[in-house]
Amino acid sequence: MFLFLIIQSGLFAQAAPSTTPPANPKESIAGGPPTFKKLVEEVKVSLKDRGYVVDRRSHFTGSVFKGNTVSFKLQFPEGKDRKIVRKLGVGLAHENPDQSVMVHIFQSDSEDRKLSPLFTGFVEPSFVYEWEARFGENHFLVEIRLDESESNVANFELLFGSQLYTPAAAFGREEKDQNLNQPGSPGKKQPGSEGRLPGTSELNNYFEVFKKEF
Secondary structure: OHHHHHHHHHHHHHHOOOOOOOOOHHHHHHOOOOOHHHHHHHHHHHHHHOOOOOOHHHEEEEEEEEOOEEEEEEEOOOOOOOOOEEEEEEEEEEOOOOOOEEEEEEEEOOOOOEEEEEEEEEOOOEEEEEEEEOOOOOEEEEEEEEOOOOOOEEEEEEEEEEEEEOHHHHOOOOOOOOOOOOOOOOOOOOOOOOOEOOOOOOHHHOOEEEEEEO
16 A cells, blocks of 8 residues: 555656746747847838838948947039929938947038038937938938947948929929939929929939948
């Protein structure tokens, strides 16, 4: 009888359920911060919702080391029509919210001398900024700097967008003499342009981006 009780108690201990449930890797991942890919997609969607065309010609992948700065130069052709207003958008995604990523945006001249600051500040992992450029404002600098960070490098995705319009066209009035301010633009208005001038979806027609590191 004693031997039978020992065997029965051993079988009961093996059949008892564990009080600690097994870890579910999917649950631990689901509650974390958004992935870098998702952040980039958020920036793209935000720019598209604001009316910009986002494609490979306006999309740049890069990285910046701690204490260093990466600079992107936007260069536009000289305009001839003083009525043209250029609306510009810059989107940035960086993968680590704990990194102190700072963005500077300047209006500059043809020799990359900084004329006036447009934006300065530390940015969230998903960041979009817009501004308007008038006649003669054809050069801009976008600087990305990594300050305090546990890691020595920050990876980022930078996106640019641009639109052209006239104040009259934006309010639904026609301009009789529209100089499109860009080469090879069609002479007809596109349906649904909502004040934007024809051909503004052709990003490579009217801006170039150059990158330099220091």
